[in-house]
Amino acid sequence: MTVQRDNSTGEAAEGETGPAGRAGAEALVSESERQFRRIVEASPSALVMVDAEGRIELVNAQSERLFGYGRDELIGRSVEMLIPPRFRGHHPQLRNGFSTDPRSRPMGAGRELYGMRRDGSEFPVEIGLNPIETDQGLKILSAIVDITERRRSAERFRRVVEAAPNAMVMISQQGRIEMVNAEAERVFGYDRSELLGQSIEILVPERFRSQHPALRHGFFAAPASRPMGEGRDLFGLRKDGSEFPVEIGLNPIETEDGTMILSAIVDISDRKQKEESIRQALREKDVLLSEVHHRVKNNLQIIHSLLDLQSSQIDDPTVIAMLRDSQNRIRSMSLIHQTLYQSKDFARVDFANFLDSLLPTLMDSYSTASDRIALSVAVDDVHLPLNQAIPCGLIVNELIANALKHAFPGGMRGRIDVASRRSGDNEVALSVSDDGIGLRDGQEIKSATLGLTLVQMLARQLHGEISVNRRNPTRFDLTFPVVVG
Incomplete structure (x- = not known):
């Protein structure tokens, strides 16, 4: 074989040099042919x-x-x-x-x-x-x-795709469907032959088709495995025209024909239906709980009114005071249910909102003291479950009532402070203090009054600990763990 050379150059060389020039040209051709053969061999x-x-x-x-x-x-x-x-x-x-x-x-x-x-x-x-x-x-x-090994790899890939439990659809950069599996046929209702070579938009509801190519181009501009349309509701379109909710995972696949997108598509119709059933059940539960709390609040108010009616027919000041204390306790429990009813959060009580409602009514019930005793409240963002909010509210009720009745005799002026804060992990610290005359030395809390006896019982119910500073100021400190879940 002789690789073709430039004839005009060869003729000029022969004209100028004769046989010698011809021999040189042939030597060049021979060398060119050897180089060509070496390249082929390598x-x-x-x-x-x-x-x-x-x-x-x-x-x-x-x-x-x-x-x-x-x-x-x-x-x-x-x-x-x-x-x-x-x-x-x-x-x-x-x-x-x-x-x-x-x-x-x-x-x-x-x-x-x-x-x-x-x-x-x-x-x-x-x-x-x-x-x-x-x-x-x-x-x-x-x-x-x-390309035997490449074909084997491609066949292994096809088998994996075919065996996948999800619908798998692979498309080219032009959006043409290059591969589907049996699950994709089942989910979308098409035969494989009806999908291959078609635009992927055939599987997209019409109202989303205009924006789909831009989303596809965006993926090819930065190909990486990720969920499609994160945070948005996605829908597929069946052959019969029906839509269904889907989740789609996108994966870039390098092939001999360039980068492609392999989409794993999951029909989440059942999940969506179950989620809607759960939401409906929760709505019904909320309505039921709202009605329960409303009725409990109303029933407690009826009891409060009955005690008020009973008080109007009694002349004994001691009995009247006892009935008033009972009314305040009932009002405290009623306000818990009212707070839940108004907030629509039936799992936890906003304790600050509860105190905002309780304390003014409690002060009003002791009208002789409300104009000479200042009340200060400092409460963190504390939310308690119902089974803790009621005993905690009753404790506050008893401690403030006790201070109003006993801490400021003879028209004495003073101050009551209520504070509540988070203390450590899932623990609440509550304190009620006053600058009144204080507790007598040696006075046993358990036997002091019915109210303080209740405080001890309720603290145990909360699995809490209560301590007392007897004067300057008189302060009750309660700490208890918040029940989670």
Whole structure:
């Protein structure tokens, strides 16, 4: 083989130098041919060069390894010996077609190509065709790549996709569906043949289609595995036109045809229905609890009114005072239910709101003291469950009532402070203090009054601890753990 040279340059050299110039030109051509052969031999791909009639003129070591022939068994033979028999009949026609339009291009674009080894086994190949102009005419240099392993990987990938429990749809950068699995057929109601090659928008409800291409382009601009439309409700469209809610995971997949998107699609219709059922049940529960708290509050108010009516028929001041204390306790419990009813949060009571309602009514019930005793409240954002809010509210009621009745005798002026704060993890610290006359030395809290006895009992109910500072100021400190859940 002689690689074609520039004729005008060769003629000028011969005209100037005669036989010597011709010998030099031939030496250059010979060196060029040796370089060409070295390049072919060093190629990592199998290279086979044939003439216009399809006779093999040149192969490299990779071709020998790939096809299992020795070089001397290939040179001069028809290239059809490397092609499975079922393709040999129309191969010369394809070769002639290349000769009429010789340009570098892949062979059989869009078709599956196969080579055949000496032992008769077939294997999938990719072939690149390159025209080579020589003194002996057009030659075709074929670069042949065994893609068996790639095909195996692709087949493994297809099997994994097919076996996936979710609907799997793979699309190209143009939005064309390249692969689906059986679950996708079931979920969307299409046969596979109806989906392949179609635009992905066929599976998107019409009201979302106009914005979908921009979202797809955005993914290809920054491909990374992530959920689609995070924070938004997504819907798929079945063949019958019905819509259904979906979750979609997007994954970039590198293929021989470029980057593609593999979408894992989950029909979440059942989940949405269950969530709606739960929401409906919660709404019904809220209505029921609201009615329960409202009725409990009303019943406690009725009891309060009955005690008030009973008080109006009694002349004994001691009995009247006892009835008033009972009324205040009932009012305290009633206010807890009123706070829950008004807040619509039936699990926890806003203790600050509760005290804002309780303390003014408590001061009003001791009208003789309210104009000379100042009340200060400092409460953090503390929320208590109902089973703790009621005893805690009663404790505050008893301690303030006790201070109003006993701490400021003889028209004495003074101050009562109520404070509540979070103390450590899930613990509340509550204090009620006054600057009145204080408790007598040696006075037992348990036997002091019914109210203080109740305080001790309620503190135990809260699994809390209570301590007392007897004077300057008189202060009751209660700490208890908040029940979580």
